[in-house]
């Protein structure tokens with residue numbers, strides 16, 4: 001039974017959700033960031049708690065209050081997010097990576113505020129690739145039967161459609177489910193609504209019509225629940 005019918009189908013389960021967007025500092029006051037609001041991750045955490053789960057929410061730079069009954073761990077950078085997600089995943093039945101981790105970080109952040117040069121020149125910023133958290137936890141599972149979910153916001157390009165890119169990303173990441181959004185218009189960011197296709201490594205493709213982020217969250221937990229080992 002799903003949460004909307006009042007069933008506590010995640011009772012006795014521990015789930016981890018990541019939310020928000022990480023920041024990578026150039027100096028003490030400036031960062032590289034992204035447009036993730038954290039709304040979908042928070043909706044996932046609230047939905048899981050409503051269905052009886054013990055929830056750890058790892059939140060990166062989210063301007064939202066802590067959901068009731070949820071353990072919230074706040075982080076800023078992708079490396080911090082990785083450390084907290086890996087630690088929490090050790091005891092988790094399911095992990096949902098709704099966060100948008102920055103893919104790159106400045107190689108050599110300045111300890112002091114960067115100043116403009118008098119000659120009008122601009123500094124060059126060298127970047128290093130961040131750890132891929134979803135790939136790491138999917139390929140080195142902390143527990144047998146753990147269900148791992150990723151998100152992909154795609155626009156489609158000349159190499160493939162949104163769904164082609166989603167299938168390829170699902171395979172590359174090694175997770176069980178990938179929630180694919182078409183973000184061609186940029187309309188999803190900060191919006192209360194979302195629409196998606198949930199792709200399964202088992203070949204499943206579940207279309208979720210445009211609706212609230214809470215409604216999408218419940219469909220995601222439905223798909224997770226049916227893949228959890230009984231126990």
Ligand code: CTP
Nearest residue numbers: 097098099101130131132133134150151152153
């Ligand atoms: N992800 C992650 N660690 C990263 C980057 C992404 O765990 N360093 C997770 C995201 O939380 C999301 C999924 O991977 O669940 C897909 O994110 P996306 O940015 O689409 O994947 P990338 O591998 O970074 O691919 P791209 O080059 O398209 O950005």
Ligand code: CA
Nearest residue numbers: 100101102103
């Ligand atoms: Ca990325």
